[in-house]
């Protein structure tokens with residue numbers, strides 16, 4: 282059999298580097314993640330990376346099964362999808378295997394029909410022995426976890442299909458978006474997650490709250506989200522010094538709480554002024570817990586227990 286471009290990465294289910302392939306993640310930076318929430322969809326975009334497809338007009342959504350312990354190079358907010366939902370009914374093509382000084386990447390493309398923007402070789406997960414394997418009976422997928430596996434999906438990914446949204450640490454030194462000076466380098470899931478939740482809660486369109494669950498248990502809140510909620514809560518409480526003398530009714534109080542969340546998410550100085558409109562720290566705590574508790578009502582969250 283002729284050697285294929287993927288032969289060097291071949292696994293079977295018993296390989297030490299094989300991991301069962303259940304979920305893929307689209308990981309984004311804070312601003313992009315908020316836009317995804319506002320749009321309700323991860324929009325496919327032109328391939329502008331160091332890819333052989335960069336001069337085509339191909340639009341893709343990027344996903345990967347990798348979860349990195351040193352942190353993600355793609356940002357802090359992860360949108361998880363079931364792999365079988367993504368791959369269902371699609372053709373798989375081998376794209377390329379670029380190598381950087383720190384990682385070996387393999388890229389495959391998923392297309393609903395024939396892909397003709399560029400000449401690519403079909404990849405058959407049941408028989409092409411490479412970094413992606415599909416066993417039949419029972420049907421199980423595996424990927425080579427030693428590699429950076431990047432999948433280019435030729436479609437938008439609507440959030441209705443999203444299984445979970447949670448927060449990851451950003452890698453200390455590397456970023457795939459900003460080659461230099463990414464402001465999120467090394468930022469923890471808790472810090473950026475709290476800002477994300479500030480923008481989410483303050484924005485008032487909270488239609489995806491059920492997605493803040495664990496990826497493997499949709500009844501339970503994801504730990505990274507619960508920690509980010511606490512960080513947001515205590516971060517706001519810490520700004521309370523003394524009552525500014527402002528007076529407001531309950532309805533105005535809710536509007537102030539939303540403005541507080543937004544100011545936190547945007548790192549605005551007015552956060553301090555808004556927080557001190559409450560007549561006591563106790564009143565502020567109650568208002569925060571009421572607002573957060575009502576949005577996250579289907580989950581047990583730390584600050585409300």
Ligand SMILES: [Zn+2]
Pocket residue numbers: 310354355356451455456457458459463464465466
């Ligand atoms: Zn970055």
